[in-house]
Amino acid sequence: MTHDVWRWQLALSVVLVYVCLCLSVWWWRKKSQSLVMVPPQKAWCVAYASQTGHAQALAEQTAKTLQLAGVAVQCLPLAQLTPSVMQQVERLLLIVSTYGEGDAPDMAQGFVQQTLSQRLDLSQLHYALLALGSRHYEPFCAFGVRLDGWLQQQGATPYFARIDVDNQDSTAIEQWRRQLVHLAGTNDSPDWTENTDFSEWILQERQLLNPHSQGAPIYYLQFSSTHPNAMTWQAGDLVQLSLGEQHTPRDYTVLSLPYQQHIALLVRLHYRATGEQGMASGLLARVPLGSTVALRVRQHPSFHLGVNNTRPLIFIVSGTGLAGALVHLRQQANDNHKTPCWLIFGERQRQYDFLCQQEIEHYQAQGIITRLDTVFSRDGQPLRYVQEVLLAEKKELLAWLQQGAAIYVCGSLQGMGQGVDAALKTIIGDDELAQLQRDGRYQRDVY
Structure with missing residues (x-):
């Protein structure tokens, strides 16, 4: 009996040590997150919302210009501007893209849901906003316009009028750079065209x-x-x-x-x-x-694997969007890295439109592709589109997500991109999909 009691005490001690370790890791993560997310009151904050990386690159150039002038600055994704952070920041520079049909970029959906929906007292805040968009899409720079209006409704004061950029227009970007140099109080500025030559x-x-x-x-x-x-x-x-x-x-x-x-x-x-x-x-x-x-x-940072490299991967692609999945499969094969991978590919006819078929089937035989689903809309099969595969394989999809899978979508926004997004919301819910986006486990390159 004494021996049994001793074993139970030992087991309990191990459990307590493990619990304490978990709590300490959680505490340090929360502390580090707060340190990252809340800039000092005297510092400038540069926040970006980017889909393909252009807004992020401009934000980094903006931060570099301020740093060159000796100004304390923090550059961070827009999603990190929670309501509490927004009420502490005094100097804010925003570079945001508009995506799809007037939407915020995927990486900013958390900000839209958690912060942009709130009524806040931002009377302490001064800001400037660079809005990226294309006049080929209406309304032009819709997310930037919406964000600008919301900030002023909350009492924030703009340093100068919003600058709208049509298709990376260099004149508008140069106007932003000149305003920035004036705000920083310097005549010196890094070369914004460096390393961008064709x-x-x-x-x-x-x-x-x-x-x-x-x-x-x-x-x-x-x-x-x-x-x-x-x-x-x-x-x-x-x-x-x-x-x-x-x-x-x-x-x-x-x-x-x-x-x-x-x-x-x-x-x-x-x-x-x-x-x-x-x-x-x-x-x-x-x-x-x-x-x-x-x-x-x-x-294009949002379509890098990054920390998702160790997760199960689900690629949902159609047409030439196959390139966005195939390049990662090539990298996995080159690295001999066999994380579970599910490829869902859609096109018109199997006989004529099964792009890169031999390479895909080779990766399947090698175990680089764990599961392969193909759908061809003109072949008369029950399943015609990639989003229909998701709905038909709901249990399998949920099992993969339960194992920590990350989802990458590449292809046309109209039809395919919107259909996949709607299917995922039907299967796991709006809030759960938004959480996947915030965790970097739902990435899209749709056009």
Whole structure:
């Protein structure tokens, strides 16, 4: 009996030590979060809401300009501006994008739900706002306009009128930089164009991937640099194609990895309502092999795996959005890293539109892809679209999420992106999906 009592006491001691350890870790995390999220009252706070990384890059440049002037500054995602933080900050610079049909970027949904819905006394706050958008979409810069109006309704005072940027317009961005230099009280400013120059790349290969398809042509394109090692990137990043000074560069997901020493893309030929080919896709479809085009890499942090690299992964993609999943699968194969991966891919017809089929099936045989679901909308099968797979496999999806899976969605916003979002809300609920976004476990690259 004495021996049994001793064993029970030992077991209880181990449990108590474990509980204390967990509590200490939780306390330190809460403390560190508070230190990160609440800037000193005298410091400037630079907050960003970015979908593809452009707003974040401008925010980092903004913070660097302030630091060069000797100003204390903290740069952080907009989602970290909780109501309590907003009521403490006195100097705030905001750089925010508008996404989709006037929405906030995914990374800002927590701010929209937790802070923008509140009535707060922000009379202590002075702010400036740079709103990014495109006049191709109405309403223009909708999220920036909404945020600006809300801040003034809460009593905050703008340093100067909101600056709206149409498609990365350099004139508007330069206006922001000049205002910033004035606020910082300095004539010195880092070069905002540093490391953003386009470089020449040679078109080596162009392959039509879907001959006889009912849909528009999809091409595999491969470019080599005129200056080896000119650019580097990581899985999830974008490449921009220059169309001249009078036109906005076009973004494409990079399909290749840096060690391959080339840039590969999947591009669908776009047709306008008039029947004319799109400017960027039309150029890439017809420019002769051996020709040079101007490209530059743009970081896309929200579509990097980051800490999700150790989680089970669910890729939901359609059409050329396959590039956003395939590049990560290539990275996993190159690293010999076999975290569970579920790929859901949709297109029109299996016979003509199963893009990169051999590579996908190879990864499935290797165990890089744990589960593969394909749907083809014109083949007459019961399931036609990727969102219908989610609804049909609800129990499986919930099991993966229970195991900590992260979801990555890549493809068209209209139809596919919206349909997947609606399906996920139906399955797990609006609040749960919002929490996945805040945790970085629901990422989208939809266009």
